[in-house]
Amino acid sequence: MLKLRNIQSFYGNIQALKKVSLDVEEGEIITLIGANGAGKSTTLMTLCGIVPARHGTITFEGQDITSMAPEKIVALGISQVPEGRRIFPYLSVTENLNMGSFLRSDTHNIKKDMDHIFELFPILAERRNQPGGTLSGGEQQMLAISRALMSKPKLLLLDEPSLGLAPLITKRIFEIIRRINQESGTTILLVEQNANLALKVANRAYVMETGTITMTDTGKNLLANEDVKKAYLGI
Amino acid sequence: ADTIKFGVAGAHSGDLASYGLPSVKAAELVVKKVNANGGILGKQVELLVEDDVCKPEVAGNTATKLVSDGVNVVLGHICSGATKAALGFYKDAGIVVMSPSATTPDLTLSGDYPNFFRTIAHDAVQAQLQVKYATQVLKVKKIAILHDKGDYGKGQAELAQKYFTEAGVEVALFEGVTPGAMDYSAIVTKLSRTKPDLVIWGGYHPEASKIVAQMRKKRMKTAFMGGDGVKDNTFIKVAGKYAEGVYATGPMDISSNPLAIQAKKEHQDAYGSDPGAFFDAAYSATLALLNAIEKAGSTDYDAIVKVLHTDLVDTPLGKIKFDEHGDATGIGFSVYKVENGKFVEQK
Amino acid sequence: MDFDYFMQLFLGGLTRGSIYALIALGYTMVYGIIQLINFAHGEIYMIGAFTGLIVSSVLTMAGMPTLGVVIMAAMAAVIYSSAYGYTMEKIAYKPLRNAPRLSALISAIGMSLFLQNYVLLAQTSDFLPFPSLIPDFDFWEPYAHLISSPELVILATTFVVMMLLTVLIKFTRIGKAMRATSQDKIMAALLGINVDRIISVTFVVGSATAAIGGLLIASHIGQINFYMGFIAGIKAFVAAVLGGIGSIPGAVLGSFVLGWTESFFTGYISSDYEDVFAFIILVVILIFRPSGILGKSETQKV
Amino acid sequence: MMKPILEVNNLTMDFGGLRAIDHLNISIQKGEIAALIGPNGAGKTTFFNCVTGIYTPTGGDILIARDGGNKARRINGLKPNVVTKHGLARTFQNIRLFSSMSVLENVMIGCHPVTKTGVLGAILRGPATRAEEKFIAEKSYAILKKIGLEQFVNELAVNLSYGAQRRLEIARAMATDPFLLLLDEPAAGMNPQETRDLDDLIIRIRDEDKISILLIEHDMKLVMSLSDNIHVVDYGKKIAEGTPEEIRNNDVVIKAYLGEEIDA
Amino acid sequence: MTANNEIKRSLAASVWFMFLTFPIMVIKVNTVTHTVEWRWANMLWVGIGAFFLSMLWRYLLIKKEMGNNKETSDKPGLVQTITANPRFYIPALVALGVFILVFPHLFSMYQTSIMISALIYVMLGLGLNIVVGLAGLLDLGYVAFFAVGAYSYALLNLTYGITFWVALPLGGLLAGCFGILLGYPVLRLRGDYLAIVTLGFGEIIRLVLENWNEFSHGPSGIANIPKPSLFGLDLTLDQKTIYLFYILVLLVLFTIFVINRLQDSRIGRAWVALKDDEIACQAMGIDKAKTKLRAFALGATWAGMGGVIFAAKTTFINPASFTIWESVIILCTVVLGGMGSILGVISGALLLILLPEYLRDFGQFRMITFGIVLVLMMVFRPGGMIENVRKTYTFKGKMEN
């Protein structure tokens, strides 16, 4: 479904991605782990077209999207929960969710989905008219995930979704990830620091170090891998 | 390099350019003609045109530049403030300056600047004329004075206030308005409550036409009188029907002067439009300056000054020379009234 | 009698406020979307007025009936102002989108200077008479000493424009996209919004508003010149800030407050210090409401 | 028994109709590492904001005493900079470093409240000023060394990795000479390995620098291993308080926050 | 990307500009004779011009982007290399010093005189740089303090006969006090709100000077302000100008010295930190209001001194010299030169003040050129002519491993 081949990207003159190649098949949950600053977030931003890829190619469902404008890429069915949440601070919770469905036109389903979201995260329902900027850190994280869900993507990119969430909610998030993957067949590319949980949920995983993919295997195998254990699981 | 260097200084860009550019054109026309006839004292006249944007601090540099470039005489500056700031530099360098438009009385009357001349009467003359006409012809008892808070406008207004009060007329309102404002309804409302017999305006014509128009739109019929800043054909053009009946003082009517007719025609031929503000005064000043150089036989400061004070020269403004202060004689003011879209001199 | 005087000042302030508002609306929209004090916005308004004058003069000379002239002139003014606004954004602001904000401000100042002098050179530095496009309505004659028919039209237009813009921003898809874009451009793009297009649309709409303002105001005061945009721009900017920059109703309210302040101060005290007073009101209001009357207070969480 | 160094009584904070903190009582003893936990939106960060002067609380008292002595000082509604001068320092949930400054300079800014060069001093740069500059630089370096960032001294703060940035925030806060350090989710975004280092660091700060600590954290492993005392809040109210062992087995806490089993 | 494509796009641009400039460039209505002048030739020029300029524009933009990408961090720009290496900057400084010393003797009085204007703006720019560049406060009313300085000298001289040398510090002090007075109530405003309020203050000061005749002599201004005297010697205009030039050079050096010292101090760091993050700053114990006020007052002090010199230079002042436009120009010098960079601000001020003077020959095209230069500079060098690379404090103590 998604293919990255030898992607290189830069911030100004700092090279953040040196050589990134990865594949995501339809219906999979893929996890990307790696130390801080390895380039995980950059990978996601590059494939959405926000950070331009200077070399290499990205194909999505057979289509070359390497130098496509972000809004066009998104329109193909890719949605991202970005690092730092990026909640619209002056829009209310409901409006933020509505922005998630910006490209959708099935109005009555949108309403249903929104109700569903409020069931999943009751705290958001309580805060529905509050400006996004005044939410607590964790509430914002929930909102960011919900907003991405509202767009009903084919491929969902999650950048550290459990950041700042209470243990109970973290568990719920991982349940949701598993569920939308199974029920709606959404493909998921997950970046996580909480490697333990992430590898458990993943079909396959990639390990990234300083801008390069260094290892790839099934989630189970990586969980058992000594190097991974030492570097990322803290065991 | 043997030319007579004739400086022209004033606002040639920025928001006041419309007051400065006509002088440049006047000088160009005269000089072109003179040069075509072989120049003066056997030399061609070279124009040095320098912009001062009507800003005192720039005017200083403009003056220094002209002095450094070896200018012989200067036509300008346009605004009183800029003129005041520049005069010191010319004075130190011994250069004669003649303004077509700077009307602050001090410039000549203070005696500080013997090198300064002008082809326009100063504001005090104008104010006295306004008082005379208002009291004797219009028989006003109560007036309102408005001005644009500027150097020129407020100066005029203050003189008017002084002379009207001396003449026993009640000055019921004396206020400055903001130039460039988009609307003057508040001050007009206030005027209409004051019920003056006459509104005196100190300032330029754009604001004047806005105020008059707004007065008339509010169905206020009070007479309106401005100074030479209003006596400009643009005023009639811009104010249109609202200009009817407005009084303005300005240099005495010269429209029948053959030289003036000719100058106007030259302008239309060369630029395809009617001349702008202070054109005649600038044209005359150019003639006076060049004549003085010719008569003096050199560009020597003292010689030129002497000729200017003594020799009568024929200009669009009539036959003029300059009194001991440097003010042109014989170019008094008249009161005009707009009738059928024209300024008509009131006897 | 004195109530009459009060009413006149009140309505005069309202008219002046509407004039400010027509320019302030565009100011505030542009500011809202790219946080740029668009110094050149006043010039767009000036260009609208000039285009209107040129087109109406040509058509009048060609013998077109008045109504036709008015409509054509208005259309030309709107189209051209929008085109200038659009082009200006592409040339002077878009390359600076990731630059320090002050650089964009300086670019805007340069643009303002350029446009002023462009019109000065291509047209004239003189004041030009502007035909009165709005006639005096007969039925209004009894009240004309309070407020004239053209002023009435200005008031009504301001109101209509404000309503339209509010609806546009609050309820339409493009309006939502504008609000999202103004708050976070990257996230907006990640949700499928074409950020460049939205910014262009904002400039076009803001410029069209300015053009309408330019025409009405020019026809109200009866004269234009190349410099008319500068002071108007500054005043409108003050009004937009007073009302809470970025807010559409705020821009209108701020303009009214400014208009009334100036009107009443002139009427009851003295016009000498009219602007001083207007600025003092600005300071006082901002001290108590640091984000303007209707502005959003900062909701950034710590 | 010692008096607490921070005592919060009946603290209440309203945002419009929303009561984010509801009559909360918390006290911190000298030398303790305490944790504040609770569901998202429980009011933890708001509590920090009230204590450090970013918000003025709607009601209640906040009292501090540097040495746990009897002379407690009420700090409600004081400005943040004044609170910091009195010895409370904090880090932020969303990292707020000075992005155009180097790592060292970030910590040097932290020394601001303990130094005093004024405009004239800066211009004349007399011996006193020079001595002070030297003192600031050396003190900052010493702190960085303790935190383990000394190899980055001259690096720009933004170029550090996330985990390093979080530690730099702690270093910066320590430079203000606090007696109590308030840490808002210090381990967020860190991988398990980095979290373990953080654990050590916090203990060292307490033991070596004698700074007491109050932290907000969702990483239960860290909280349980570090804390002497845990305060649990939900909807702005305290729902439990106790040792890690007590909290781990508290039904109310499990239901509201932890979920059935925890990986710790 | 291909050349063909580029030509197509430039053609489109050319057509677009012909459309855009059609009414204003082509039609000129003569309201006197009621004729229309159609200047079709203009359209042709616009078309041709737009085509080539568009090609150039695109080329330059691409080049700028490439430059951004290529330039590696370990290869600093030319200016940085020169300023960082004593081997380069010492000879450069010496040469510059000699040049400045002989300048008034090499060139005409006019050149010296505009150089004085430029140096006044250097002072103003450096002063405003404290406020905008270092402390990050956008001040659009800076000219107010300039006016305070100028009027302090003019009025004190007129009424009490106070001389230039007394007025210089006094004017600075007064302006500084004004800075504190005005700054106090408004410094809690953020960003552009502060900008508009300062703009308001600038206008208030000017309007008061205009209206309050009894105090300030109103719009007609104050003339015959003496230039500084040298031990009571009787100097010619030429000598006075040269003397003033040297005074200014010294003052500019003094300013640079002070700003340098401030930048590398506890105060300077607090400013930078405040610019980066106000809330974190306060949490670090920095008093926001006090720190901002310091910057504001210092900036004002320099404007005040600049004002005193300005009055002495022009010998005539009136409120028309202190409009918003002046504040805008000073701001332009700061940003165009390179905010925060002393060398940048100096070059910015020299460029912006000397450019219009040297563009005098352009006549009416002067201001339009000026506008274009502003836009182009910002588009192609958004960081200013000499981009500020903030020198971070480098730890010099021993770094044991």
Ligand SMILES: Nc1ncnc2c1ncn2[C@@H]1O[C@H](COP(=O)(O)OP(=O)(O)OP(=O)(O)O)[C@@H](O)[C@H]1O
């Ligand atoms: N906006 C930016 N400008 C400059 N450099 C950046 C920027 N964002 C990231 N970088 C750099 O790019 C590299 C990769 O960063 P990235 O954010 O992709 O890492 P990550 O793997 O997501 O790390 P984390 O776990 O901290 O989120 C880092 O060295 C970082 O410093």
Ligand SMILES: Nc1ncnc2c1ncn2[C@@H]1O[C@H](COP(=O)(O)OP(=O)(O)OP(=O)(O)O)[C@@H](O)[C@H]1O
């Ligand atoms: N400025 C504000 N205006 C309105 N509501 C606010 C504001 N700040 C916080 N809140 C609300 O108060 C509640 C408490 O927020 P707080 O940030 O303290 O939560 P928290 O306990 O830190 O949560 P988290 O663990 O998710 O960071 C939240 O529901 C939030 O929406």
Ligand SMILES: [Mg+2]
């Ligand atoms: Mg990341």
Ligand SMILES: [Mg+2]
């Ligand atoms: Mg929190």
